[in-house]
Amino acid sequence: xxxxxxxxxxxxxxxxxxxxxxxxxxxxxxxxxxxxxxxxxxxxxxxxxxxxxxxxxxxxxxxxxxxxxxxxxxxxxxxxxxxxxxxxxxxxxxxxxxxxxxxxxxxxxxxxxxxxxxxxxxxxxxxxxxxxxxxxxxxxxxxxxxxxxxxxxxxxxxxxxxxxxxxxxxxxxxxxxxxxxxxxxxxxxxxxxxxxxxxxxxxxxxxxxxxxxxxxxxxxxxxxxxxxxxxxxxxxxxxxxxxxxxxxxxxxxxxxxxxxxxxxxxxxxxxxxxxxxxxxxxxxxxxxxxxxxxxxxxxxxxxxxxxxxxxxxxxxxxxx
Amino acid sequence: xxxxxxxxxxxxxxxxxxxxxxxxxxxxxxxxxxxxxxxxxxxxxxxxxxxxxxxxxxxxxxxxxxxxxxxxxxxxxxxxxxxxxxxxxxxxxxxxxxxxxxxxxxxxxxxxxxxxxxxxxxxxxxxxxxxxxxxxxxxxxxxxxxxxxxxxxxxxxxxxxxxxxxxxxxxxxxxxxxxxxxxxxxxxxxxxxxxxxxxxxxxxxxxxxxxxxxxxxxxxxxxxxxxxxxxxxxxxxxxxxxxxxxxxxxxxxxxxxxxxxxxxxxxxxxxxxxxxxxxxxxxxxxxxxxxxxxxxxxxxxxxxxxxxxxxxxxxxxxxx
Numbered sequence: 001x002x003x004x005x006x007x008x009x010x011x012x013x014x015x016x017x018x019x020x021x022x023x024x025x026x027x028x029x030x031x032x033x034x035x036x037x038x039x040x041x042x043x044x045x046x047x048x049x050x051x052x053x054x055x056x057x058x059x060x061x062x063x064x065x066x067x068x069x070x071x072x073x074x075x076x077x078x079x080x081x082x083x084x085x086x087x088x089x090x091x092x093x094x095x096x097x098x099x100x101x102x103x104x105x106x107x108x109x110x111x112x113x114x115x116x117x118x119x120x121x122x123x124x125x126x127x128x129x130x131x132x133x134x135x136x137x138x139x140x141x142x143x144x145x146x147x148x149x150x151x152x153x154x155x156x157x158x159x160x161x162x163x164x165x166x167x168x169x170x171x172x173x174x175x176x177x178x179x180x181x182x183x184x185x186x187x188x189x190x191x192x193x194x195x196x197x198x199x200x201x202x203x204x205x206x207x208x209x210x211x212x213x214x215x216x217x218x219x220x221x222x223x224x225x226x227x228x229x230x231x232x233x234x235x236x237x238x239x240x241x242x243x244x245x246x247x248x249x250x251x252x253x254x255x256x257x258x259x260x261x262x263x264x265x266x267x268x269x270x271x272x273x274x275x276x277x278x279x280x281x282x283x284x285x286x287x288x289x290x291x292x293x294x295x296x297x298x299x300x301x302x303x304x305x306x307x308x309x310x311x312x313x314x315x316x317x318x319x320x
Numbered sequence: 321x322x323x324x325x326x327x328x329x330x331x332x333x334x335x336x337x338x339x340x341x342x343x344x345x346x347x348x349x350x351x352x353x354x355x356x357x358x359x360x361x362x363x364x365x366x367x368x369x370x371x372x373x374x375x376x377x378x379x380x381x382x383x384x385x386x387x388x389x390x391x392x393x394x395x396x397x398x399x400x401x402x403x404x405x406x407x408x409x410x411x412x413x414x415x416x417x418x419x420x421x422x423x424x425x426x427x428x429x430x431x432x433x434x435x436x437x438x439x440x441x442x443x444x445x446x447x448x449x450x451x452x453x454x455x456x457x458x459x460x461x462x463x464x465x466x467x468x469x470x471x472x473x474x475x476x477x478x479x480x481x482x483x484x485x486x487x488x489x490x491x492x493x494x495x496x497x498x499x500x501x502x503x504x505x506x507x508x509x510x511x512x513x514x515x516x517x518x519x520x521x522x523x524x525x526x527x528x529x530x531x532x533x534x535x536x537x538x539x540x541x542x543x544x545x546x547x548x549x550x551x552x553x554x555x556x557x558x559x560x561x562x563x564x565x566x567x568x569x570x571x572x573x574x575x576x577x578x579x580x581x582x583x584x585x586x587x588x589x590x591x592x593x594x595x596x597x598x599x600x601x602x603x604x605x606x607x608x609x610x611x612x613x614x615x616x617x618x619x620x621x622x623x624x625x626x627x628x629x630x631x632x633x634x635x636x637x638x639x640x
Contacts, residue, residue: 022359023463026544028396028529029363029454031461034354039342042437043349044451046407048444076348087366087407087449117362120449124368129407129440129449131364134349141351143343209348224346 006098007121010088013102014109014116021083021115030117032083034135041134041141043073049126053188054169059097061188062128063104069211070132071112071192072262076209078142078201079134081114081194088119089127104189112194140201147206147225147267153288154273156193156264156280158239159214160251161186163258179241186239190262195281197264203276204266213257215308218265219296225267230297230305231288256298257310326418327439330408333422334429334436341403341435350437352403354455361454361461363393369446373508374489379417381508382448383424389531390452391432391512392582396529398462398521399454401434401514408439409447424509432514460521467526467545467587473608474593476513476583476600478559479534480571481506483578499561506559510582515601517584523596524586533577535628538585539616545587550617550625551608576618577630 011025023031034040047066049055067084074081086105090097109116114132165187168180175181193209200207208221214236222228233252242251267290268276276284288299296308331345343351354360367386369375387404394401406425410417429436434452485507488500495501513529520527528541534556542548553572562571587610588596596604608619617625 022459023461027464028393028527029361029399029452029461031397031456032360032362033458034358034360036356038354040352040354040360040453041349042352042403042405042451042453044405044407044438044449045440046409046442046447046449048409048442051442051444073348077351079349083362085362085364085451087364087451089366089368089447118364120365122366122368122371124371124447125445127366127409127444127447127449129364129366129447131362131405131407131451132349133360133362133453136351138353139342141343141349143351144347207348 006093007119009095010098010102010119010121011116014106016116018115021117025116025118030083032117037138038135039138039141041074041077041079041136042131043070044129044131045069045073046127046129059100060104063101064108064189066128066130067105067108068190068192068262070130071194072190072209072211074132074134075192075194075197076142076207076264077134077136078140078197079136080198081112081132082135083117083133084109084114085118085131086116087129089122089124091126092123142197142201142204142207144206144208144221145224147221147227147290149227149290149292150270151205151267151290152270152273152286153218153229153231153290154266154268154276154284154286155210155214155237156196156282156284158237158242159210159261159263160242160254160258161239162190162260163254164242164245166260179244182239182241183245187260190260192262193264193282199281200264200266203272204268207264207266210261210263210265212259214261214265215256215296215310221265222296227290227292228294228296229288229290230299232299234301235285235287237285326413327441329415330418330422330439330441331436334426336436338435341437345436345438350403352437357458358455359458359461361394361397361399361456362451363390364449364451365389365393366447366449377508379420380424383421384428384509386448386450387425387428388510388512388582390450391514392510392529392531394452394454395512395514395517396462396527396584397454397456398460398517399456400518401432401452402455403437403453404429404434405438405451406436407449409442409444411446412443462517462521462524462527464526464528464541465544467541467547467610469547469610469612470590471525471587471610472590472593472606473538473549473551473585473587473610474596474604474606475530475534475557475585476516476602476604478557478562479530479581479583480562480574480578481559482510482580483574484562484565486580499564502559502561503565507580510580512582513584513602519601520584520586523592524588527584527586530581530583530585532579534581534585535576535616535630541585542616547610547612548614548616549608549610550619552619554621555605555607557605
């Protein structure tokens with residue numbers, strides 16, 4: 001089976017058509033019609049074996065997650081997923097692996113409404129590079145530079161689950177109960193908050209997706225907006241599974257600087273925060289507030305404030 | 321220096337703005353306005369160290385070439401380059417390497433008119449995945465499925481130079497004269513045929529970029545169009561450097577199945593072939609003809625026809 005046959009197999013397992021796809025996979029490039037009144041959103045993320053997922057991760061989980069992390073970026077922009085390209089580097093020609101990959105990739109693609117419009121397949125160390133194109137009504141993309149003092153800081157879903165799931169995986173602690181399975185699923189099958197992102201698009205002043213840990217990603221948002229703020233670690237939304245697994249101090253650490261949450265962190269004008277808390281899809285929890293003073297601070301139980309000193313997950317953590 | 325600082329360094333060295341870029345690098349996604357009356361063209365190609373370029377290739381050559389191969393796909397669609405994203409996997413944090421990469425990438429980006437709108441940087445085995453977005457007037461993309469019996473088959477520029485350049489490289493034969501340097505440059509600094517692609521957009525019936533060898537890529541074009549055809553190996557355009565380096569038989573082999581040419585192979589209605597030969601930018605040479613009978617044939621000097629049996633460059637050449 002040649003590279004071309006494999007690429008055909010790769011694309012055959014997934015939706016490759018939408019009404020706006022003029023030329024699908026198989027040509028030098030795909031051709032798409034952008035609907036009037038919309039802008040295009042582009043994002044790319046590569047996942048490397050042993051770095052973004054354990055080397056023994058089943059291919060279906062890799063397929064799901066590599067798409068999910070890119071869709072999460074579109075969610076943070078308030079964009080509707082439209083067209084996906086995949087550049088896959090595989091150590092060997094392995095049809096079973098590709099079939100497995102598509103078994104995870106295709107259902108999420110289908111659910112997102114996007115189409116796979118292009119692929120590239122190469123032999124080499126396992127790396128999945130995905131590029132996602134989305135659509136937003138013109139001028140209405142959710143950016144990270146719009147936060148203003150007084151805004152509430154809020155997050156969707158729950159935080160820290162994937163960090164606990166990864167710790168289990170690395171300790172070879174296999175899931176035995178529903179809490180374990182929930183944490184594992186949150187690591188391997190993150191659900192990009194696309195519906196919440198679109199709902200928040202017309203309400204939030206700024207948004208970022210939480211992939212490197214809340215504190216690190218929020219710090220970037222605040223810096224981009226030219227503001228600062230504080231969050232209350234005790235207010236961070238935690239799943240029942242995480243509460244069951246970790247004591248308070250460890251839980252707060254996982255929630256503040258664990259990676260792979262793929263929730264959205266948004267800033268909301270005070271006037272809309274209350275209604276957003278009850279109506280936003282996927283749930284929304286207010287965890288802090290934007291202030292004029294730069295930097296991120298953690299609120300203590302006694303009302304004290306401490307500058308956040310930690311770091312998020314960083315592929316190049318130190319060095320000159 | 322953190323991943324974020326490195327990404328900033330990566331994007332700071334290149335043009336990141338165009339009038340149609342609403343949100344540039346630094347947010348979860350870039351936002352662009354697609355001009356009315358245009359369609360979007362997307363393509364992706366990954367380059368892996370030791371596979372697409374020798375491991376000792378200078379980073380500037382990697383930067384140039386990884387962008388060039390993607391722009392070549394846009395050229396084959398007749399598209400205007402617009403927005404580029406780069407997912408870079410690097411073995412180690414190496415600012416010198418990144419600076420070198422940008423020294424090759426940025427000038428070609430600038431010349432192409434495109435902007436770098438997004439990047440991702442990860443530690444791992446050296447891989448450069450680029451996704452290129454281009455624009456074409458609606459309904460006018462150059463596809464590979466429009467060739468018709470009687471059309472002339474033509475190629476831009478010259479073929480086989482990069483294959484000879486690679487053979488020199490692998491033999492550790494360092495360039496000593498202008499011919500050597502020309503062949504080396506054709507390998508490391510291919511010039512995507514963007515101007516020719518746009519010129520051919522309204523004249524050619526089908527097009528493909530020649531990356532895996534003329535015979536293999538033309539075979540794909542003919543199959544996509546539901547036709548066949550023949551080419552005359554003696555008619556293939558060869559550079560003075562290639563003629564100087566290789567005798568006739570070796571030269572024909574390099575021109576038919578050597579990779580990395582990044583020329584365009586197009587089919588042209590007979591009525592426009594003559595004027596295209598004299599007016600197409602980058603030069604255009606008629607090398608064969610489309611026929612109804614499927615498959616690719618090679619014309620012998622005596623007028624005989626032989627089915628092409630070879631294969632192009634394929635990352636997964638054999639196996640079950």
